[in-house]
Structure formats: structure tokens, C-alpha cells
Amino acid sequence: MxxxxxxxxxxxxxxxxxxxxxxxxxxxxxKPQVVIDKVEHYYTHATANVHRGDYALSVEVDRLYDETRAIVARFLNCDASEVAFLHNDTECLNQIVYGLSYQLKKGDIVLTSVAEHASNLLPWYRLKEQLGIEIKYLPVNAQGVVDLEAAKALMSKQVKVIALAHVTNVLGSVQPIQELCELAHQYGAYMVVDGAQSVPHRKVDVKALDLDFLTFSSHKMCGPNGVGVLYGKKELLENIPPLVLGGGMNARFQSDGSVLLKDVPTRFEAGTPNIEGVIGFGAACEYLMDIxxxxxxxxxxxxxxxxxxxxxxxxxxxxxxxxxxxxxxxxxxxxxxxxxxxxxxxxxxxxxxxxxxxxxxxxxxxxxxxxxxxxxxxxxxxxxxxxxxxxxxxxxxxxxxxxxx
Amino acid sequence: MTDTKDLLTNPDILRELIMDHYQYPHHHTLIEDDSYLKKHMASDSCIDDITVQAKIEEGILKDIRFDGVACTISTASTSMMTDLLRGKTIAEAKEIIKQYDLMLDGKEYDADVLEEAVAMQNVYKQANRIRCALIGWNAIKGLIEESEK
Incomplete structure (x- = not known):
């Protein structure tokens, strides 16, 4: 109700x-009280690092942390292994662009729009400089909505990615994401969606939309700061290298430089994560789903x-x-x-x-x-x-x- | 002199001054002249975008100009700055800038040397707008420093 x-x-x-x-x-x-309580609970009753300790308290923190992954999976209709917690939406987008840079080459095309937030443009601009990829802007109407027919005309085998905000942040226009996603897939391109302004306000079902990647931010949807969500289809996440390397994301490494990464999604979560933020974010998702x-x-x-x-x-x-x-x-x-x-x-x-x-x-x-x-x-x-x-x-x-x- | 002083404590007059300097900013065109130093102030905020030019010779600020897109406070405070510092020696200008900074910091300041710029006296109470009142003044500060190198 x-x-x-x-x-x-x-x-x-x-x-x-x-x-x-x-x-x-x-x-x-x-933030609603339930989120604040959850964060406080971590500080007052359940402080420990995650995925590291052998004592009961640490295991309890693991449980709380991993439980959030399951909650977010339910929220998005995906598998928990497809949800990584980074520190904000911007970092998630940077991770995707960095990861895809290993698959892109000179002359490849990324389609986006002039209504995008800096975080969905500047990382691509860098790839343009580094790799010589081409960035093309999808034609939009006066409200910033992509024209599907014009988008079709821009498609070719060279288009490898369509990167777009689901809902634009200035005008709040809703992009025809499902149709664009279908179009991208017809040409073997990936659909990268910035959900910062959509996920907090509407049901986003990654399976139904068949999205390849989706990013969004906890703090824009009643959750704590410092938590960004990176969703990716599992087989795609497995094919992009992590942006940040270090503790917690590798299984073992040797002096000859060989590194065995942990499985996805943990390999994207180098260093101690924002544990209380992630746990609090779980409470935020449940709060929103309850309403x-x-x-x-x-x-x-x-x-x-x-x-x-x-x-x-x-x-x-x-x-x-x-x-x-x-x-x-x-x-x-x-x-x-x-x-x-x-x-x-x-x-x-x-x-x-x-x-x-x-x-x-x-x-x-x-x-x-x-x-x-x-x-x-x-x-x-x-x-x-x-x-x-x-x-x-x-x-x-x-x-x-x-x-x- | 007393009359002017009285005027500059009247809020209606100060409001009018800001309005005038915003709608009809003084020295509001840039010129193509290599003898001018130039500073583009756009990196501090994503809203205001102004450029200040100054011709500083023999220790005197012979000309100051500016142009750009900015809010009332940025535009008016920069316009007032150009009026106030034109023709001043570097030492005089530095003293005026110092008093202006004190005013924007909410501290005791010498209102006499600031003349019309006292219209900015309450900006320090709105933390989010202090930067607006400083943008042009910080530009000229930078240009003076550059001229001394």
C-alpha cells in the first residue's frame, strides 16, 4: 500500500x-530509518571486515554483505553472481569502459547521445584518444529521446556498443531501451545502460530488457553513499578485466607475475568495500520493494x-x-x-x-x-x-x- | 563624502547597484591586445564562465576588462572590481583586494576603500554564493601575481 x-x-x-x-x-x-538502523547495526553490533575472518562475527558480516547481493538480484531479476558493488555509478561505468577496451579497436563505433551525463561520455572519450574508436551521437528529439529509425540507420557491423542513460538526468526523458537493446544485439553490439535516474523510480527488469550492462547508485534510491551497482550478464562480466587490482579480488598470485582472479563478481571488488553501505543498501532495496x-x-x-x-x-x-x-x-x-x-x-x-x-x-x-x-x-x-x-x-x-x- | 557613505549603507541603494552592474556591466568587452594578461575562470565551478583581462604596466593597473556568462553576483562583483582597481597601483589594489576578501570572509573590513563593492557585504552569509563574489577578484589577483613574475 x-x-x-x-x-x-x-x-x-x-x-x-x-x-x-x-x-x-x-x-x-x-534515507529511511531502516537504512540508518542497518548501517548503525554494523557499527554497533557487527563490525568486521568481509570475506577475510575465521570468527563468528566476520562470518555474520559476510552473511549480511552477501545477502545484499541476493536482494539486489531479486530487485533486478538477475543472478546474485551478476551484481558487483563498486563505490558509485561513475566508477561502475568506468569499469565497463575499461573492461570493454580490451575488446575494442580502432574504427569501432560507440553510439551514445548528447543528453548523457559526463560519466557515460568522458570514459569513452578516453578510449577514442587511446584506441581510435569513434563516438557517434544518436539523433534525438527536442526532449532528448533517441529516434529509433535514425538509430537503425546508424547501425553497422562497426558499432560495438550502445551506451545510454535509461532516463536522462536533465530532462528525465525515457529512452526506448528495450528496442535499442534489440537493435544492438542484432548487430552483435553490447547495450550499456546508465540506470542512475531510472532504477530508483521504476521497475527495471534486466532479463526482460535483455540488458548487457546496467549501472546505478545506492544513494539516489534511499541507500547509503559510496555504493554503486554494476550489473552485467555473467558471461560478459567474465570477459572484462577488473579496473582495480589488489586485495580481496585475487585467489592467488606468484612472483612471476601470474595472477589468478577470484570469480565474478568479487574480482571487481578490490580492497575493503563500503561494507556498511552495501548492507544498508540491501535495506533500501527491501524498503522500496515493500512499497x-x-x-x-x-x-x-x-x-x-x-x-x-x-x-x-x-x-x-x-x-x-x-x-x-x-x-x-x-x-x-x-x-x-x-x-x-x-x-x-x-x-x-x-x-x-x-x-x-x-x-x-x-x-x-x-x-x-x-x-x-x-x-x-x-x-x-x-x-x-x-x-x-x-x-x-x-x-x-x-x-x-x-x-x- | 558623508552623503556617499550614507548611500552605501542603504540596502535599497546597494540592491540597485548590484542590479545596475549586472544589467549594464562596466568594461564588459575583451580586446585583442598582447600587452594584456588574460585569465579564464571556468574550472572552479561548472556554471560561471568569465574571462578577465588586465593591462598592468609600471606597477599600475592601467586597464581591466571582462566578459562571460555568470550570475548576478559574479557579474556585478567583477564589474565593480574593474571600476575600483583601474588606475590603482599594485600596492593599492592589493590592499583593496585584502579588504574585500575580509568582507567576504565575514570579518572586520575597511568599507571606505571598497566604495560600491560594499554592496557584496552580505554575500558571506550565503556560503554557496561566496565563490560567485570572488570569481572576478580571484582572477585579478592571479593576473597581478603573474605581472610580478
Missing amino acids: FDLEKIRQDFPMLKNHPELVYFDNGATTF GMDQIHNYEKELRSYFAEQIKPLAHIQFYNPDNATGPITFNAKEVFAQDAAGYLASKNIAVRSGNHCAKILHELIGTDSTIRASLYFYNTKEEVDRCVEAIKEISIENAIGVFF
Whole structure:
């Protein structure tokens, strides 16, 4: 059952900051008490390293840590051996690109889009420099959605990877991932999906979508910081070398330099992991599954539409993604620099993000460098939207400067 | 003099000053001239992107110019800086910059030497905007250092 009032009681940040309207959920999210308790439990009742000790406590920590892998597998509909815990989404994407670099060569093509976050572009740019691969941008419409017909026309045997965000981080547009994935597979290419802005908000079934790789971040879905999830089909994970080498990921090595790696996914988890973060993330996934990802998705759609309908009539607001059903409300107040407008909203205790949101080539599409992004999560309310809209109505240069007096 | 001082403590006037400098920034064009030192300030934040130019000769800041995309506070504070430091000796400029930095740090400062730039007096209360008020000033600081090498 989706009981908003009960849900809000679960979040200490909401209780401790009744004055605040937090609409920066695309950046990070608040944590429910069950997640905080789980992290605290590690510190107060179950502290030990993982996969190393021979004593009962250490075995208990192993159990908690590995249990999260099983929970995430249930969340994504995959096998636990296909889930690796790295430290953030960015690192996961870097791991995939590094791993695939062993299979790519000069002239190979990677297809992506101008709406991508830096973490899904810069690692590929480096491969372009190092290997001479080609990066091509899939044609997109005004909302940043890939045009399937145009994508088909770009496909060839040289295309080895389609790397795309499932939901783009600035405009929140949903890409036709399933169709693109089918297309990629027809040509023997891999589908790499950045799920940072989709997995927290909707059911993502990696089997149903037939994704090759998926990455996302714990902290954007009620979990602790410092945990990124790398999903890969097992046979693909087995064919990409780990980015980071060291403790915990090798079975044995010899002075002649030969190294036997541990099995996947452990080989991607060199060094002591963020143990309490991973354990806490397990609690976050269970919390979300208990509410139900479909329930969360439906409520967010309703809330977003309520917000959008109030923004559309405002003459002084340039609204960049009015037609999307989900994702952030992305806008500017005409003639007001995004940061000034966000500063004014901040003075009214409304937390939004201004800037280019790490998607620095998106301006080629929407014609502006900086926007304001109000990103919602399932614990936000219509009352909060009302408060935000009232403040947005008052945005002007005069009021933005007035904040300082 | 007393009159000016009074004006510069009136919040309405200070607000107007920021507005004017934002909408009609002073010395807001760059020129092609190799005798100018130039600093591009874009790496500190992904939002503001300004370039400051200065002609520093015989220990005097003979000209300062800037251009770019930035918020009200960045634009107005840089515009005020160009007014204030043009024609000053390096030593004078350094003293003014020092007082400005003290103001942005929330410390005691000499308001007299800052003239219109006292409009930035409350920016230190908004931690996320301090960087905006410093961007142009840090640029000129860098250019002065460069001129002394």
C-alpha cells in the first residue's frame, strides 16, 4: 500500500527539516530509518571486515554483505553472481569502459547521445584518444529521446556498443531501451545502460530488457553513499578485466607475475568495500520493494503531472520538458540566471539544483547552458509542490538580488 | 563624502547597484591586445564562465576588462572590481583586494576603500554564493601575481 503519511514518518530528514522542500532528489535522496538502523547495526553490533575472518562475527558480516547481493538480484531479476558493488555509478561505468577496451579497436563505433551525463561520455572519450574508436551521437528529439529509425540507420557491423542513460538526468526523458537493446544485439553490439535516474523510480527488469550492462547508485534510491551497482550478464562480466587490482579480488598470485582472479563478481571488488553501505543498501532495496516500485512510479507520475500543470501557464518560465510523464521539472525563469533563481528558491527553503547537471553537451539541444532542475521522489507531497510553485511565481532578478539584503 | 557613505549603507541603494552592474556591466568587452594578461575562470565551478583581462604596466593597473556568462553576483562583483582597481597601483589594489576578501570572509573590513563593492557585504552569509563574489577578484589577483613574475 502507498501510504504517503506513513512513508514520510520513515524519513528522519523530513521530520528534522519540516521547513524544507527538498526537490534535489536527482542528486541524492534522504534515507529511511531502516537504512540508518542497518548501517548503525554494523557499527554497533557487527563490525568486521568481509570475506577475510575465521570468527563468528566476520562470518555474520559476510552473511549480511552477501545477502545484499541476493536482494539486489531479486530487485533486478538477475543472478546474485551478476551484481558487483563498486563505490558509485561513475566508477561502475568506468569499469565497463575499461573492461570493454580490451575488446575494442580502432574504427569501432560507440553510439551514445548528447543528453548523457559526463560519466557515460568522458570514459569513452578516453578510449577514442587511446584506441581510435569513434563516438557517434544518436539523433534525438527536442526532449532528448533517441529516434529509433535514425538509430537503425546508424547501425553497422562497426558499432560495438550502445551506451545510454535509461532516463536522462536533465530532462528525465525515457529512452526506448528495450528496442535499442534489440537493435544492438542484432548487430552483435553490447547495450550499456546508465540506470542512475531510472532504477530508483521504476521497475527495471534486466532479463526482460535483455540488458548487457546496467549501472546505478545506492544513494539516489534511499541507500547509503559510496555504493554503486554494476550489473552485467555473467558471461560478459567474465570477459572484462577488473579496473582495480589488489586485495580481496585475487585467489592467488606468484612472483612471476601470474595472477589468478577470484570469480565474478568479487574480482571487481578490490580492497575493503563500503561494507556498511552495501548492507544498508540491501535495506533500501527491501524498503522500496515493500512499497512497490510500480506504486512509487505511479505516485511520482501523478505528482509530476500536478507540478507540470502549474508550471505550464507561467509566462515568465521557460519549461524544457513539459510533455514528459516522469523525471524532473526542468526550467528557467526568463532573463534570470539559473543560479540566481535557485538562490531565490533557496531563500524560501526550497532545495533545487541549478547548472548544467554534468550534461555539458546538452545545451546543443536545448539552447541553454544552465537550467534549474526540480527532481522529485516518492516522499514528496503536493503541498511541497504548491510551496515551490508559489516561490517560482515570484522569481525575478530583483527578488534574486533581494536575497542578499 | 558623508552623503556617499550614507548611500552605501542603504540596502535599497546597494540592491540597485548590484542590479545596475549586472544589467549594464562596466568594461564588459575583451580586446585583442598582447600587452594584456588574460585569465579564464571556468574550472572552479561548472556554471560561471568569465574571462578577465588586465593591462598592468609600471606597477599600475592601467586597464581591466571582462566578459562571460555568470550570475548576478559574479557579474556585478567583477564589474565593480574593474571600476575600483583601474588606475590603482599594485600596492593599492592589493590592499583593496585584502579588504574585500575580509568582507567576504565575514570579518572586520575597511568599507571606505571598497566604495560600491560594499554592496557584496552580505554575500558571506550565503556560503554557496561566496565563490560567485570572488570569481572576478580571484582572477585579478592571479593576473597581478603573474605581472610580478
